[in-house]
Amino acid sequence: xxxxxxxxxxxxxxxxxxxxxxxxxxxxxxxxxxxxxxxxxxxxxxxxxxxxxxxxxxxxxxxxxxxxxxxxxxxxxxxxxxxxxxxxxxxxxxxxxxxxxxxxxxxxxxxxxxxxxxxxxxxxxxxxxxxxxxxxxxxxxxxxxxxxxxxxxxxxxxxxxxxxxxxxxxxxxxxxxxxxxxxxxxxxxxxxxxxxxxxxxxxxxxxxxxxxxxxxxxxxxxxxxxxxxxxxxxxxxxxxxxxxxxxxxxxxxxxxxxxxxxxxxxxxxxxxxxxx
Numbered sequence: 001x002x003x004x005x006x007x008x009x010x011x012x013x014x015x016x017x018x019x020x021x022x023x024x025x026x027x028x029x030x031x032x033x034x035x036x037x038x039x040x041x042x043x044x045x046x047x048x049x050x051x052x053x054x055x056x057x058x059x060x061x062x063x064x065x066x067x068x069x070x071x072x073x074x075x076x077x078x079x080x081x082x083x084x085x086x087x088x089x090x091x092x093x094x095x096x097x098x099x100x101x102x103x104x105x106x107x108x109x110x111x112x113x114x115x116x117x118x119x120x121x122x123x124x125x126x127x128x129x130x131x132x133x134x135x136x137x138x139x140x141x142x143x144x145x146x147x148x149x150x151x152x153x154x155x156x157x158x159x160x161x162x163x164x165x166x167x168x169x170x171x172x173x174x175x176x177x178x179x180x181x182x183x184x185x186x187x188x189x190x191x192x193x194x195x196x197x198x199x200x201x202x203x204x205x206x207x208x209x210x211x212x213x214x215x216x217x218x219x220x221x222x223x224x225x226x227x228x229x230x231x232x233x234x235x236x237x238x239x240x241x242x243x244x245x246x247x248x249x250x251x252x253x254x255x256x257x258x259x260x261x262x263x264x265x266x267x268x269x270x271x272x273x274x275x276x
Contacts, residue, residue, distance in 0.1 A: 164177065
């Protein structure tokens with residue numbers, strides 16, 4: 001057989017045997033690529049399908065948040081309007097207020113008249129209570145010595161009450177003497193209208209727990225006063241006056257007798273006695 005024929009047959013044999021393999025491999029490779037592309041497409045579609053519900057849910061949540069904010073803003077605006085309305089009503093009541101109480105919280109004519117009555121009554125009581133402090137001659141040596149004998153001697157002397165009251169001021173208990181003096185004048189009152197007005201002033205100045213000049217009284221005496229205030233009389237504060245008198249006698253009087261104020265007054269008068 002010629003050499004050319006043999007070479008041609010070998011070449012065809014080689015192409016026939018070995019050439020199919022690469023053709024099949026390429027075909028399989030293409031199929032794999034196609035399947036890979038399809039799988040990727042399907043996976044991408046699945047992801048889009050999964051993302052769509054999430055996106056819809058997020059949009060729904062955002063819509064609910066926006067609606068809640070709108071509702072909250074409406075509620076806040078309603079509360080602001082209501083507060084403004086309440087404030088307007090309060091201001092209107094404050095301008096046209098009128099009540100029958102002793103708290104001085106109203107600006108009505110009744111309270112203005114009441115305050116005027118209280119000022120007059122309070123002025124009268126203060127004038128009566130301070131009468132012993134003005135235009136009084138100085139005490140004599142005998143009077144000052146008699147004060148040491150008893151508290152009654154001291155309180156029965158006008159100059160003694162003045163000196164003792166000045167001492168109480170240094171102890172921040174002057175209200176005891178002021179209350180006692182107010183009660184002394186009050187018991188002499190006979191006019192019913194004046195009794196009612198002065199009783200109220202004394203109560204507000206010395207009995208009320210809101211007063212800065214409140215005197216120290218026990219619960220029994222306070223109860224008696226509260227009952228007496230329903231129908232005030234000149235004897236409304238008798239028990240309280242006795243209790244404050246006893247308090248000054250027991251506590252303040254001994255300290256006054258040993259105080260520099262009393263000793264200096266006594267020594268000053270003693271030095272002046274031989275000259276006179």
